[in-house]
Amino acid sequence: MSTATVLDKKPASQPAPGGRRRMSLPVTMIVIAAVLALTSLVRLITDADGITNVSQMATALQLAVPIGLAGLGGLWAERAGVVNIGLEGMLILGTWFGAWAGYQWGPWVGVLAGIIGGAIGGLLHAVVTVTFNVNHIVSGVAINILALGVTRYLSNFTFEGVEGGTTKQSPPVDSLGTLTVPGLSDWLTTLNEKHWFLISDIAGLLGGLVTDLSPLTIVAVALIPFTWWVLWRTSFGLRLRSCGENPVAAESLGVNVIKYKYIAVIISGGLAGLGGAFLSIVANPFYLEGQTAGKGYIGLAAMIFGNWMPGGLALGAGLFGYTDSLKLRGGTENVHALLLLVALLLVIGAVWMLVRKKYVAGAVCAVVAAGTAAWYATTDDVPTQLVTATPYIVTLLVLSFSAQRLRMPKADGQPYRKGQGT
Template identity: 55%
Template sequence: MSSTLTEAMPAAEPAPARTARRPVVRALIVLAAVFGVLVLLRAITGENTITSGGTVSTTLALGLPIGMAALAGLWSERAGVVNIGLEGMMIFGTWGGAFGAYFSGNPWAGLLMGVVMGAAGGLLHALATVTFGVDHIVSGVAINILAPGVARYLSTIFFQDEPGGGATQSPPLPDFPTVSVPGIGEPLADLEGRHWFLLSDLAGLVRGLTTDLSALTVIGLALIPLTYVLLWRTAFGLRLRSCGENPYAAESLGVRVAAMKYAAVTVSGALAGLGGVFLAMVGSSQYQENQTGGRGFIGLAAMIFGNWRPGGLAAGTGLFGYTDALQQRGATGAVHALLLVIAVALFAFAAWRLASLRRAPVTPSEAGGLHRRSRIVQASAAVVVGMLMLTWYLLTDELPKEIVTYSPHITTLLVLSLASQRLRMPAANGLRYRKGEAR
């Protein structure tokens, strides 16, 4: 059929402007609330690192590669292709970025090469899953196994005889230019140093977001709202997302499902490659073996936490990057203070689940009873764990070093467990697609 998906759908009445603004307003309210909690926590504990400009900038640096992996997973899975090969595609990006930047002397050539190699990994995954019908998990695992071997082989060929290079690393690489808003760095630093309530915290936040940012950081941040616009505000995005929900219905309406899946998975690989370039050239000054350190898998966790939406995955990425930034900067007291935040969050979660019981209609069905009991159990568990966290915070002054080191992973797992109640992945995600085989 020649009609497109958008042509086949009935014309909808334009939604009121205030309805379109609700997600943005809600996101701003949540961000303001989180920042307010951190400000209060800094005032209570005296740990100025909690809202310092250095912590904010470090959060961006540590979170952006994970954010690119999460965004890569979003593109692929919204089209119905599970992509656990993100780790391998990031490895391709780290090596490609190093190769392009070193032999050209230009960081932008490194960016291009890293993105191209990541996209090649995505194209390989699309070929296996879309054309040959290979199980998505098997294909992703194969790419994760293949990438380190390919990178080691190519490093032996190209970097072994170069000064500072070797089979496991590249020579030093050129830097990307940095971007700052002129004239505000020193005044903000002075205001931040006074440690005034709220004003100094805002100064630290703004200074971290506006001074000495790598150009690649700015590009990566811009890709998150750009993805939202492309996938949720264009006909192309509607067609792509329909392939992840019901590819056979989309096919019947004229959507080229295979082409959409190929495009999405290739873009996914390119974004993962960009995250790899960031690790090699911004997070470090050279490519090193095992540089990704599982960030592709963490990016998948951030995407799931974000419910397969750009704003949510940005929040998950920020959470991991922030906790990682605290432990990287040696702020053990600030990490200890997060116990109090976790306790309060658990109490709030319990209150929300109990409040939802009062709003929900009481039904005599067995399913309704199970649903209510499930909410009561969740609220009770949250209260118990919250009391344990609060007791731990009150009875100790610092956390063991091992817990501080793994605090980003622990925090991410905890939040994922709480957020799992509202998650809904694309309906056809991970299913094998064959043109014309409607089910």
């Protein structure tokens, strides 16, 4: 019997801690459809057509890509048992190396350099945590600080004096170009502009997925199902995941735990570096100090929200990308309209809690829903500071509400030494 066969022996359906089971795909799709219908209803009530138009969705997708790639990097590392708080630093390395190589040798070379830059950060994190068993959080924070310092130092003598460059900004990088599905994009845009209930909102969502796409966006989206296939449908992925669940048992079955942890963390850094290259080549055609703006941490939150699964991670990245896009397109008006959506969702949550006899939680949801509804009804606008802070507020709220259903890999963050089980 092979190692993969032995490792794969597990109960057919494992409930999450506390007796909770993961939502099946049909249930998840029904929930998404219900939220979209509720959003459409709010759009009709508030006349805030911008919350689901094609340009809003296209912007949301572009902002979701670096978050999703950072989260995907975190997923690879943590499935092998290594916590990667250093995603922000690896993103920074990807932005700098991507722009540096991009303006000299072209954008695709910049993409490759960004991946390598992030992978170097991942390799450093692997050496420190896997070989020397340093606390994973300490190592990750150190990499974030180190990446910021290194890129600032390199910029001083690399970009300064070059045409279009400064000590904090690189010269412009050539574009990778964009792709639009001919015919379909125009048809969906026309349908979206009719402002019909639900149909126009679905058209806006789909239109954002087929309009002015960067080739790198397509690659990033394809990496989601590819990661799922590799980690859950191959023997390589099974061995890698076993290192994050029970490395001692994996080693007893012949798995080289150290090797798989190194591979996972280097891939993790490379994916974060790819997200960084996206920021400095696609989102902005140059490197700018501070342009990651905490997206590595938000990517980590998206991964946690997604329960360490690629599909859930994609939904989390989309949610955070959408909230981030609000400040770029009709920010105050759209956020004010979404106050009503939040109030309605809280009312539904309160009813659900009361049905499950969780009276305290239900009462809290009801009170917050009433406050949010009153805020919407008594104001016509929201402060611009709230619009800017919306992505971070949503990050905190999502993690707070999803904490009870999470189930991280059992050995995630735990130190491991070869032969410790003997």
